[in-house]
Amino acid sequence: MGRLPHLILFLGIYLAVLALVDANVKSVFVFGDSQFDPGNNKYIKDCGVQANFTPYGSSFFHTPTGRFTNGRTVVDFIAQYMGIKFQKPFQEVHQRLQKRSRKGILIPANGINFASAGSGLLPTTNDYEKVTTIQVQLQQFQGLIKHNHLHKKQIAKSIYLVASGSNDIFSYYFLPQTTNLTKQEYVHAMLQETSNFVDKIYKLGARRIAIFPIGPMGCIPGRVLINKAPINRCSGIVNNMCKYYNVGLKRLISSIPRKYPGAIGVCGEVYNNVQKLRANPKLYGFSNVSEACCGGGPLNGMLQCGSPNYKLCKNPNEYFYWDFFHPSERTYRLFAKMLWAGGKKEIWPINLKTLAHITLPFS
Template identity: 65%
Template sequence: MMERLPHLIIFLGVFLMALASVDAKVKSVFVFGDSQFDPGNNQYVKNCKLTANFKPYGSSFFHYPTGRFTNGRTVADFIAQYLGIKFQKPYQEVYRLLAKDSRMPFPSNGLNFASAGSGLLPNTNEKAGVTSIQVQLQQFQALLAKPPHLKNSTHQHIHRKQIHESLFFVISGGNDVFSYFLLPGASNMTMETYVHAMLKEMVRFTTKIYMYGARKIVLFSLGPIGCIPGRVLIRGTPTNRCLDKMDEMAGYFNAGLKRFVYSIPRRYPGAIGLYGAVYDTAQKYRDNPKEYGFANINDACCGNGPLNGVLQCGLLGYKMCRNPHEYFFWDYFHPSERTYMLIAKAFWAGDKHEISPINLKTLVHIYNKTLPIP
């Protein structure tokens, strides 16, 4: 071992010099998933029933509703700030701007396709008019080439180089799990079969974005969905403890997702996958609330009924807490901005219990611009 030590020191020295010499600035992020990352896409979709474009959403940071399902920024927003770039705009907003002005350059900081209420399974909340993750993928794919009505225009679509150098965030599955319990028997699947179907869609999605050029892929686990205040909408659910069966299902999905993430370098040459452990990270805050500044980890800050989990925040009859930053949950389904901030910090610079095999800060710094563009 001793004779190998000098060689190890030399290797580490060369590696650290390499880190210092590469461009550490990732300037673009593409975001897919559900309401945890939706920056306001649903408000542009005609007849979509799941929106948050009304007060008091956005009140703690933006001071007006943006369509985000929280009182301020999401994890994706905080990560954008850590990268030193602007928040990714909703795809639906940019799509409409491009339709009006074909000369408008494509956003250099990426784009957010996430749609509240969507799941990994295409029929999840389908009747609510949400945009499934499969359709989100189609929207992204359509931007890789000029559509027919813009064929002769000067409009710039996504360059392959930007895709190759971007971070890709995917968070989905929570709505699938909740629907499984809200509508028992509707899926006609066992829990195991249902979760396998979800994981199959995640693999399919990842394969596609890799084919389109994605190389830095971050997949986020499900959080403690059995603890959300909205669980009271499910018949017979306790208010004094989390719904264990739902958390068990989330844990089963998360274990499969982590195995898949760790297989990404083998499955997709040149790619790296990160596993964001939302469940474990969130539970750490819930287990030690005072240490992280939380006075309430059970009730929603905004809503009504038991746990403030029966009525959506902002609808007629809602009530709101005085100090949203002291609440783990903002509304019946979603964390507060403070919770998102803590999770984002953990994913940016945390340890392997929060994000693995490396954190986002490390991933950004090991980016090597000499990698061939596919």
């Protein structure tokens, strides 16, 4: 009998810890671009934006998966924190559903990833590369609902992660001939598409919506592709446009609970935290926050990783950037930790861990 109180205490602590680890939400639906793409583009015929070749994926999967980094993305780490498997690419699941060719087959209980590298908020962004626009990604999600591949309970009790807009802003400077809009008009068009996306996905049943602002695109190694962009410092012009969009996005996210009853909008502070890490590289274990680990030319930003004559660094973990556009797996891990359990300076009004556990009306 003397050991019984100790056993009860142990069980109490064990259950308390288990409750903290076991997320209430076990499903994630993902939309966006190459930051989140798990390999959708490799299934798209004639798509010109690819990472299905070495050395992509070399640090974790030990084979190319279509992810635009050397290992896992933020979405993958979030899935691990939630205790669920990585979300499969929509295109992979879609092919499987087509082979079975009948309605009512449910998709994986852990959710699905629709993100397509190269896509933007504007339908015309990189359309010549045959990427899947975020509007079409939403239609793909809607199609799964229409054909009874998704249960209503899963739709309501899932987290929706959205990261898009970087390619729009990069294209504005890299391919200026593709638009006649002023910077302000262009950003307002982006914000309108974001607003449309939130409105439609809410009507489809989404309630936990996490949207990530744009990071400082003027600092990526790939800025060297932009005419007259500086090499020895970030491009202030490009970064100012990113910040202008982010101000409008934060206003939109703040309005979600008021505009959409029962929903909550979460905003990850991407821009400021990228700059925080880049300003204090040694503190976060980086030896290089300017050049890409893999690529070629100035800053290793002129060539895509894996292209002929590319160069590869010895230790990707010491580099903030993996290739000309994308962070390394280690950088993604740091950001995932901030988004999952960070404070108000990292993500607001609540972090993703809280979002996964919180009980919302109608969910």
